[in-house]
Amino acid sequence: MVNAVSFKRKAHTNGEGGSNHLHERNKRSFSFNVADLRSVTVKCEGWSYLIFCLRDDTTLPAIHFHQGGSQAFLDSLRKSVQLSESPDDENLLLVGTYSKAFSQSFENLLDDTNYGLVQKFKKDPYTTTFGGFSKVTNYFFDAFRPSESECQQRPAEEMADILGELIPGLEINQQEEPGFEVITRIDLGTRPEVQRREPVLLENWAKHQDSEGRLSNVPHLKHLIFKGGLCHAVRKEAWKFLLGYYPWDSTHEDRKTLQKRKTDEYFRMKLQWKSVSEEQENDLLSPILYVMENEVDAFWCFVSFMDQMHENFEEQMQGMKTQLIQLSTLLRLLDLAFWNYLEAQDSGYLYFCFRWLLIRFKRELHFQDVLRLWEVMWTGLPCQNFHLLVCCAILDSEKQKIMDRHYGFNEILKHINELSMKLDIEEILIKSEAIYMQIKNCKDLPHSVSEILGLNTVTDSSTLETSEYGVLESPQSSPRPAHRQDQAFSNGHGLLQETSRNRCKVAFIS
């Protein structure tokens, strides 16, 4: 059978008639004779997909081009058949009766490079960059899988039902269709060794205060906290600075006044405060309450924390969607093979990380470890969105297992859910920082990645220490005229108002 268009292995194509549209055991692999093709419907729903209709009125399962390439596919097809737009429907391409290349088999339509890639992918789908022609990862993965392993495959019904399950509006796959662009693997270089330090002790903390109580050398202090966290005795005070309740440059006296004013404000507000705080916000509140041991301080620290987090809790979940997309972008850079694997298992939208992101690992770690992780994250070091690198680090430790055991959609979700309380925070922090350094040292970093991590502001990486601090300097720590600080405190929400990425809204006080 020379004239077949096939998405299967060559061996299968030979000897199989064009009538064998649907493989019995795998509805996603199909073959047909191009001579039998009547029309192709081209549709776009974030990504393009093609539906083939044969002359005997058979409609074949749609082929989805989640990462582009549909146009190139059609161009290839045009080498065999004449396609013309239907006068009635611009999405419908009719196949002309004339064909200049009936004798060409589908595989010949692909140039050698691409075919080689497909072959390689068949042998080792996990490590092959599945770029080039075959960006239809979900389907190709299925179609090319050797039949011997079919018993481990996801059933076609499941594939079909999950595919429509992308969160509405969460279109990770909706990268602009880049035509036939080959996705190149970016060489990140080796991951550097990272060492953690001891937590900051009370005496270290005291050393950073002048006689009036102003904290000095804040970047260095933050660096120490980033590298080792805080010992518990320091937390009650230090968290107030980290969260922006206390300005770093305030004196003991300033803080006393501030606290007095904030206490009055709190009790005044409490009278009219309608608690709309939801349970997940309570997840975020409990560690703060535990550390502060004081309702007023806990409240104001929580207000600051919610300034960073409120987008997670918005009705439309936009903050969550954005983060999942950003995480996907990072994962793709770090390990394209794993990213492809997740895509192929319909898990590419990373919904299994939802809980991690929503409440910043609160339910994944032991309570004491949550405190450690949060204070490290609040330093704003070593880059913005460091929590996404924490996700990457955890996934990095699990990916081999996930791929080796051929986990599918359900198992991935289950596996990730069950990591809860089994994670080692120090190990994760080491890996997260190492990943950060690996990315930072990469010369051809995609713009999207530097954007997410806020690395584009760093122009000179030769002086590592300085540049590190340069990025990390969070807005509330930079010296500001006193009256502006006052202003910020007067509404309790203003602290981060001036940062570009934390557009502040009144999160939960009506």
Add this chain to the structure above:
Amino acid sequence: MAKQYDVLFRLLLLGDSGVGKTCLLCRFTDNEFHPSHISTIGVDFKMKTLEIDGIKVRIQIWDTAGQERYQTITKQYYRRAQGIFLVYDITSERSFQHIMKWASDVDEYAPDKVQKILVGNKSDEEQKRQVATAQGNKLAKAYGMDFFETSAFTNHNITESFTRLAELVLQANKKDLDVLRVSINDKLNLAALEEEEGVCDSSSDAQKTCWC
């Protein structure tokens, strides 16, 4: 080696936040009860095998977050279900009123053939009751559903309600069931093979017989 099960299908727990969906599930699958309420984030599932009419039925029960704002996400799972529990809390009138909304979401997003039952949980909290048993019965009747009052705390009607929904799903798929009976020997071999390979639950299992 004995086969693990003959068929697999998915059930879904729906209802307001705090009605006890996760507790029902934990009681049913692990016979555990945790009184403190920790709201579910995202989705999770647990598995259990039942034997109904000599058929080993593996059920995958999906637990969802009840909160309004996560529903764009949880709705994505409706389509995967063959059976749905609509759960309210007998001590919460509000959760009972919301059953209508949950039911209409099910109509909109779940498959037509989906089987539903109504569950009024927390039946042990009689002194706090806001929804009479008769009200539950009436609503269930109006929707043509079976109705159970349950208590995850006292383990009242838990197995009964889960088994009932599983039976309904089996009945609704009677035709496929007969096919299954004929080919049961093949299934046996496949199950044995999987056990040997140590293939774990869920998706790889699901292809054996899954009615969607």
